[in-house]
Amino acid sequence: MRLRHVTFHHVRIPLKRTIRHASFTRTATDSLVVRAEWDGAVGWGEGLPRHYVTGETIDDAWDLIDRVNLAESFGGRDWTLPTLIARCGEFSLSPGRDDVRSCFGNSLRCALELALLDGAFRSAGESLRNLPRYGGEESAADPVDALPRYSAVITVMFQPRAMSQAVAFRALGLKSFKFKVGAKPGEARFVRHARKLLGRSVSLRIDANEAWRPEDLRDHMGRFAAASLDSVEQPIPHRELAALAGTRGTLPIPVMLDESMCSPEDAQAAIRDRTCDLFNVRLSKCGGFLPALRILRAATAAGIGCQLGCQVGETGILSAAGRQFASFALGLRWLEGSFDSFLVKERLTRQNLTFGFGGRGRELTGPGLGIDIDEAAVARVTIRSKTIRCG
Structure with missing residues (x-):
């Protein structure tokens, strides 16, 4: 199969409601959508630049397109699935030594990788859930029989509304909840009350979105400890991550890295410095399937658990990608995403991938990502x- 051309779209996805947390407030999200045309098939990918995560804005990502020599990297030759996966695994958009974390450009890399793999697997009549069968060293496992259940993610900015949302999601049968905190007083009391209301059988996590100071970390954790939390996500800013060195397994609540976990290099540093107990892996910030699989492999070897997270404003393209990834990636404790009907006004897919009762999402068995694009x-x-011709 041959790649013919690739079209990049800067899209603005309107949200159904304003989303506020400690790091940002948004009513829409500016994203990249990539369309890759192969012989007889078209693939799609998506990435969400976040300057406070990987350091890239939508304009940075757009400018980076002109520095990607797609014709040289992917054009002018016939590909098989194994050779394309190997080439995607080698492909990097990092500017080099100035990007010590190797994460700048990851949203573009994710969108491009997904589009290339989606189109190629469609051309071959294969589902992307079968990626490990062709991926060599990037393999994780054969597809699992049942997907993890999706979690509810709720911002505790307006507490009465947040509690109503939690009760509604519990009535929908969800058994895993994450509360985004760090912006207002009384949040610890709210989470303790939520624990009583939702019951001891559910998993509760919080995400501080870098809002706490290192010197106040134990005090904050102490206020939340009675809620029996499974993790606190990114409690302090990435620039102060050194304050967590050597704390793995020693704090009252297990620490999950998010903004500080954007690449395999980040994973190796966290394992070496013992800065956390858990990783939050998100496809867009980590650069796609293949870098995310490297992170999971490193985490598994180090005894670190992982969550597959999502970003606010993902459309059905990344919802499908996350679901396919969760179908073969081992070691995922929690799964987030597929909020399509709850959050975005334009999901871009003909299928509605919103999770249903119990947080379950239906299996996607069609070729590629298993979705149809509107x-x-x-x-x-x-x-x-903009369109780039490749062959």
């Missing part, structure tokens, strides 16, 4: 686009 919807939200 190209009219893509056109409605496109701000600008």
